[in-house]
Amino acid sequence: MLKWAIILAIVALIAGALGFSGVAGAAAGVAKILFFLFLVGFVLVLLLGGTLFKAATGPK
Numbered sequence: 001m002l003k004w005a006i007i008l009a010i011v012a013l014i015a016g017a018l019g020f021s022g023v024a025g026a027a028a029g030v031a032k033i034l035f036f037l038f039l040v041g042f043v044l045v046l047l048l049g050g051t052l053f054k055a056a057t058g059p060k
Helices: 002-018 021-049 052-057
Strands: none
Touching (some): 002 021
């Protein structure tokens, strides 16, 4: 997901530089949504990784 966000951000930069404002705005909007979805998922895994996922594997 982060890979697609970076790709779309690059597409938005190139399209903006070439004057395609509609394409640049759409690509930037989708990239922003994907980045925030990645960020939320990362924080959830980070928080749950220390508690829920260790409990699921059992004590060693």
